[in-house]
Amino acid sequence: xxxxxxxxxxxVTLKNFVRPAVTExxxxxxxxxxxxxxxxxxxxxxxxxxxxxxxxxxxAGLATVPVAVKQSPRFRGNEFTFYEDRCTVCASCAKYCxxxxxxxxxxxxxxxxxxxxxxxxEVFDIDIGRCMFCGLCxxxxxxxxxxxxxxxxxxxxxxxxxxxxxxxxxxxxxxxSSFYRPQFEExxxxxxxxxxxDYHDAGRHERPTDEDLKRKWVDER
Amino acid sequence: xxxxxxxxxxxxxxxxxxxxxxxxxxxxxxxxxIVDVEPIFGYLHRGSEKLAEERTYTQIVTLTDRMDYVxxxxxxxxxxxxVEKLAGIEPSPRGVWLRMIASELQRxxxxxxxxxxxxxxxxxxxxxxxxxxxERENIxxxxxxxxxxxxxxxxLRPGGVFMDAPQxxxxxxxxxxxxxxNTLDELEEYLSGNEIVFSRTKGxxxxxxxxxxxxxxxxxxxRASGVDWDLRHRNPYDYYEKIKFERKLHTAxxxxxxxxxxxxxxxESVKIIRQCIDQIEPGPVRPSFDDxxxxxxxxxxxxxxxxxxxxxxxxxxxxxxxxxxxYRMHVRSSSLINLTLLRDMLIxxxxxxxxxxxxxxxxxxxxxxx
Numbered sequence: 001x002x003x004x005x006x007x008x009x010x011x012v013t014l015k016n017f018v019r020p021a022v023t024e025x026x027x028x029x030x031x032x033x034x035x036x037x038x039x040x041x042x043x044x045x046x047x048x049x050x051x052x053x054x055x056x057x058x059x060a061g062l063a064t065v066p067v068a069v070k071q072s073p074r075f076r077g078n079e080f081t082f083y084e085d086r087c088t089v090c091a092s093c094a095k096y097c098x099x100x101x102x103x104x105x106x107x108x109x110x111x112x113x114x115x116x117x118x119x120x121x122e123v124f125d126i127d128i129g130r131c132m133f134c135g136l137c138x139x140x141x142x143x144x145x146x147x148x149x150x151x152x153x154x155x156x157x158x159x160x161x162x163x164x165x166x167x168x169x170x171x172x173x174x175x176x177s178s179f180y181r182p183q184f185e186e187x188x189x190x191x192x193x194x195x196x197x198d199y200h201d202a203g204r205h206e207r208p209t210d211e212d213l214k215r216k217w218v219d220e221r
Numbered sequence: 222x223x224x225x226x227x228x229x230x231x232x233x234x235x236x237x238x239x240x241x242x243x244x245x246x247x248x249x250x251x252x253x254x255i256v257d258v259e260p261i262f263g264y265l266h267r268g269s270e271k272l273a274e275e276r277t278y279t280q281i282v283t284l285t286d287r288m289d290y291v292x293x294x295x296x297x298x299x300x301x302x303x304v305e306k307l308a309g310i311e312p313s314p315r316g317v318w319l320r321m322i323a324s325e326l327q328r329x330x331x332x333x334x335x336x337x338x339x340x341x342x343x344x345x346x347x348x349x350x351x352x353x354x355x356e357r358e359n360i361x362x363x364x365x366x367x368x369x370x371x372x373x374x375x376x377l378r379p380g381g382v383f384m385d386a387p388q389x390x391x392x393x394x395x396x397x398x399x400x401x402x403n404t405l406d407e408l409e410e411y412l413s414g415n416e417i418v419f420s421r422t423k424g425x426x427x428x429x430x431x432x433x434x435x436x437x438x439x440x441x442x443x444r445a446s447g448v449d450w451d452l453r454h455r456n457p458y459d460y461y462e463k464i465k466f467e468r469k470l471h472t473a474x475x476x477x478x479x480x481x482x483x484x485x486x487x488x489e490s491v492k493i494i495r496q497c498i499d500q501i502e503p504g505p506v507r508p509s510f511d512d513x514x515x516x517x518x519x520x521x522x523x524x525x526x527x528x529x530x531x532x533x534x535x536x537x538x539x540x541x542x543x544x545x546x547x548y549r550m551h552v553r554s555s556s557l558i559n560l561t562l563l564r565d566m567l568i569x570x571x572x573x574x575x576x577x578x579x580x581x582x583x584x585x586x587x588x589x590x591x
Binding site (some may be wrong): 006012077096098134185 | 276280281282283284303348352355358362365366367368369370373375383384385387388407410414415416418419453486515
């Protein structure tokens with residue numbers, strides 16, 4: 001078959017030439033008038049009348065719309081999700097981290113008549129500038145307080161900005177990844193559209209009902 | 222009229238795009254002919270073996286990801302097998318099946334990278350590489366579904382894997398496998414009959430089987446010379462004895478044979494994964510923490526476990542003194558050992574074949590230097 005190999009190869013490249021591209025445009029892609037109108041949520045004529053400037057831009061090919069990257073819910077991202085109420089400051093995460101980048105300092109906290117003594121978190125720093133997102137800290141957490149996040153856009157020009165402090169961790173969006181957290185997968189939780197704000201729902205055990213609590217704390221005593 | 226020329230020494234690398242990382246060669250040319258080659262490596266040395274001595278057995282899994290960074294699942298598997306042998310752990314059946322599926326997927330990805338970059342070195346700039354990388358991208362998406370990371374997976378744990386595959390993984394895997402077969406068909410139609418590929422790769426860098434065996438070369442390089450040596454068949458680890466697959470052999474032992482063996486092996490891997498899907502059984506994916514605690518303390522002793530990696534025999538040797546960290550870890554990295562015959566392959570060859578031959582070894586500097 002000498003002589004046929006090259007044309008057959010070119011046929012393959014020709015086939016691929018007309019195939020839809022697999023390149024994902026990120027962070028945004030260029031759209032025409034139709035795409036810009038769809039993004040604004042109106043039909044093209046409406047868009048043309050209401051936003052003549054943007055329409056001209058879109059016709060000239062300068063309009064862009066943001067693109068969300070397709071991710072798996074198990075994605076190990078860098079915005080850690082943390083539930084303060086679930087944490088007992090046992091520092092399992094800090095001990096299990098291969099690089100030792102989690103710093104925890106605790107102080108004696110309140111004494112509750114029902115729950116006993118508890119510790120308060122004084123420092124909880126995660127240096128994600130050195131983190132490799134192996135997820136071992138999340139795997140080690142016995143109370144499901146620490147979860148991997150699903151976001152990844154946290155680049156910075158300053159190295160110190162990459163240290164997630166306690167306040168930042170508490171205030172971060174509660175969009176936990178389902179990495180090592182099968183309870184989220186069982187309920188079909190999608191971190192890209194919903195949040196888990198209540199710390200009761202983040203655990204791997206079922207949330208106790210009021211009757212359960214009454215039986216445990218009132219009837220059995 | 223023959224022109225007499227003087228040999229010229231040229232320094233190639235370490236920052237050269239065709240050296241697959243940071244590899245340096247001091248090459249002496251006489252005209253177009255290669256007279257002498259001196260490989261120099263160590264530019265990517267990160268001390269993984271030493272770092273392992275101060276990490277617990279689970280934490281070392283993250284280090285093995287970074288050794289051969291295009292086949293991290295296979296590295297995980299080799300390391301975990303060594304730990305299981307050292308600590309006497311009985312793995313969970315479902316975990317073993319899952320890690321076999323993951324490692325075979327990784328083997329396909331690695332062979333696709335090897336094929337793509339071999340053609341890139343041949344001068345086919347871009348096109349075959351992009352076709353191969355497009356398919357690898359699908360495999361990396363599967364890894365993201367199953368373990369949350371694309372390259373540095375850290376999926377395996379002593380006794381199995383850390384988490385079961387989610388529901389959406391199985392249809393995605395089924396779709397991915399038929400895509401892989403299509404891509405391999407396409408690659409073969411594109412390249413296996415191509416006269417330019419023939420004229421550039423056939424008959425170059427021929428090595429005799431005796432020399433390969435004496436230099437303890439393994440993997441596709443050895444099978445391209447007709448030696449039937451595959452650890453999955455010779456010394457079955459995991460559940461490979463329950464799997465039927467063909468060992469594809471080529472007898473020419475040149476650059477084309479190495480390329481051919483890799484593509485055929487990727488096809489066999491697809492068949493292996495299909496058999497794994499048929500035979501996988503429900504159950505836990507790792508033993509309970511009562512049997513295999515997170516902080517392993519294996520008894521004092523040593524263990525060596527090897528797998529058939531994508532580049533050859535990949536072995537981990539662990540010595541334990543009874544503590545939480547290994548006393549010593551040694552990696553038998555196939556890339557480094559396959560590189561030892563570089564002089565025999567290159568000397569006497571042409572300048573144009575230098576990087577093609579280098580690419581056909583399919584080495585990974587992360588594994589050579591560790």
